[in-house]
Amino acid sequence: MSFWKKFGLKKSPWVFHVNTGACNNCDIEIVDCLTPRFDVERFGVKLVGSPRHADALLVTGGVTAQALPRLQEVYRQAAKPCVVFAIGACACDSGIFMPGYHMAGPVDKVIKEIDPNAIIAYVPGCPPKPEAMISGIVTALKAL
Amino acid sequence: MKISLKKPVLAIGPLHPLQEEMEFFQLTVDGEIVTDIDVRIGYNHRGIEKISETLQFDQVPYLISRICGICSASHPLAFVQAVEELAGITPPDRARYVRTIINELERIHSHVLWVGLAGHFIGYDTVFMWAWKYREPILDILEKITGNRNNYGNVKVGGCREDIDDSIIGEMLKELDKIEKKMNMLTKAVLDDPILQARLKGVGILTKQDAIRYAVTGPTARGSGVDIDVRRDDPYAAYGELDWKVITQPEGDVFAKAVVRLLELFESIKIVRQALKKLPGGPIAVEVKQIPAGEATGHTEAPRGETFHYVRSDGGNRPVRHKVRAPSYVNVPSFKASCIGTNISDVTITLAAVDPCYSCTERLAVIGGSKVTYDGKELLRLSRGKTEQLKKQLGFKEGFKFE
Ligand code: SF4
Numbered sequence: 001m002s003f004w005k006k007f008g009l010k011k012s013p014w015v016f017h018v019n020t021g022a023c024n025n026c027d028i029e030i031v032d033c034l035t036p037r038f039d040v041e042r043f044g045v046k047l048v049g050s051p052r053h054a055d056a057l058l059v060t061g062g063v064t065a066q067a068l069p070r071l072q073e074v075y076r077q078a079a080k081p082c083v084v085f086a087i088g089a090c091a092c093d094s095g096i097f098m099p100g101y102h103m104a105g106p107v108d109k110v111i112k113e114i115d116p117n118a119i120i121a122y123v124p125g126c127p128p129k130p131e132a133m134i135s136g137i138v139t140a141l142k143a144l
Numbered sequence: 145m146k147i148s149l150k151k152p153v154l155a156i157g158p159l160h161p162l163q164e165e166m167e168f169f170q171l172t173v174d175g176e177i178v179t180d181i182d183v184r185i186g187y188n189h190r191g192i193e194k195i196s197e198t199l200q201f202d203q204v205p206y207l208i209s210r211i212c213g214i215c216s217a218s219h220p221l222a223f224v225q226a227v228e229e230l231a232g233i234t235p236p237d238r239a240r241y242v243r244t245i246i247n248e249l250e251r252i253h254s255h256v257l258w259v260g261l262a263g264h265f266i267g268y269d270t271v272f273m274w275a276w277k278y279r280e281p282i283l284d285i286l287e288k289i290t291g292n293r294n295n296y297g298n299v300k301v302g303g304c305r306e307d308i309d310d311s312i313i314g315e316m317l318k319e320l321d322k323i324e325k326k327m328n329m330l331t332k333a334v335l336d337d338p339i340l341q342a343r344l345k346g347v348g349i350l351t352k353q354d355a356i357r358y359a360v361t362g363p364t365a366r367g368s369g370v371d372i373d374v375r376r377d378d379p380y381a382a383y384g385e386l387d388w389k390v391i392t393q394p395e396g397d398v399f400a401k402a403v404v405r406l407l408e409l410f411e412s413i414k415i416v417r418q419a420l421k422k423l424p425g426g427p428i429a430v431e432v433k434q435i436p437a438g439e440a441t442g443h444t445e446a447p448r449g450e451t452f453h454y455v456r457s458d459g460g461n462r463p464v465r466h467k468v469r470a471p472s473y474v475n476v477p478s479f480k481a482s483c484i485g486t487n488i489s490d491v492t493i494t495l496a497a498v499d500p501c502y503s504c505t506e507r508l509a510v511i512g513g514s515k516v517t518y519d520g521k522e523l524l525r526l527s528r529g530k531t532e533q534l535k536k537q538l539g540f541k542e543g544f545k546f547e
Contacts, residue, residue, distance in 0.1 A: 018159065026213070028214065035272075064187065066187045097210075
């Protein structure tokens, strides 16, 4: 990745939130990061309304069969380079819903189907605490 | 649904930027007026009932607390009550009180969350930020008791997993006082605000007949004047032994639902306080040997309404059938009654979902040269003045009454 691309990705990352069949808990914890106690907006992390504006996708949930084509479409639309964060045990490995008949596999499998070189970072926990999410995002961006 | 050019269809979803979950609303519109609404669900189907049949009775509560992260105390409690009824187990007194406390704390955090999101949907982000700020201490208490901010996993068949340590009760009571003060302020700020009244009153009305016809539950029903509440009608846990009342509002509009939720906060705080003071001693769980064959049901009042669980056992260590009916499942179809005939912009709040046309409240800082003309205090004064002016213009009477 060129220096400028990396620079653009790492500074003030804008994120888009995709729920692919989560229990809502990871999602409210993501929103929690934006509210006064954690307030990540002061570091330039902003929740945006379109994947085309996003530097990172925050994916929660274990990807149900219905969500699979939609997640892939969102990933296709996201501006590259883009980091995919699998937030929560569900997104990392389908978690407790792994045996479900309607689960189409964890996030990394689904994304790698269309882009084998995708950058995927994992934040485990059920749900991960907001601190864990923030630390996960910072660690991943540092490692780029 | 037929789609033609004469009847344009407006789609909200499945992945809409402001929606947390995947849902799909199709609005058929005539100009600005909604003539039909179609809701499609199933994007979030994970096959929980089937997975539940592969787990042991002790493991199922962990699974079903993940049905919905926000109702993660009510669902397991309904399931556990069903199994306890099946096996003829009475949980110890202390367990009943601990369950009550956790369920009510959950209701408080859920209602506050809703108030914040509702504010966000109509573009009033101040309410959103406030509400979510005041929600944090509640999550801290829950974390202290159960070890997790959400997904408590605290109930099990026969009692509770974690006890409330007697040493933290005083601290919790103090924290509750603080929370009550903040809630009081938030409630007054929301219900007295002339802008919110003008925006929410008379919007998305669900009449009492419709509420009964669609069999809605929870605050949605109580906001339409239907006086139902499982906690009072079929007391479980310790609700029967505590003093509290059911809040209803007759109007049925969005504002009434907000009033119901906000006033319920105070009832919940009252319940938690009483339960903490009365907390009996003794064990928090009884030993469970075997679940006999048979079937049973359990229901609890989740923050959004009645949740209902049916369990059948064949005498083994797993349920052979587990059926869940969550409150939103009956509340969602009522959109047909409340949305049709209203304006598009009103539909979005009525769905308490999104309002993509409203940007967040604007901020203003006029800077002349290097001198700041308006600072924080000045802006506050201007904003209060404007509110007063609006109050006068719209002819609002002074103050909304609380007890
Ligand atoms: S990881 Fe846990 S909290 Fe997050 S969506 Fe999955 S079940 Fe819910």
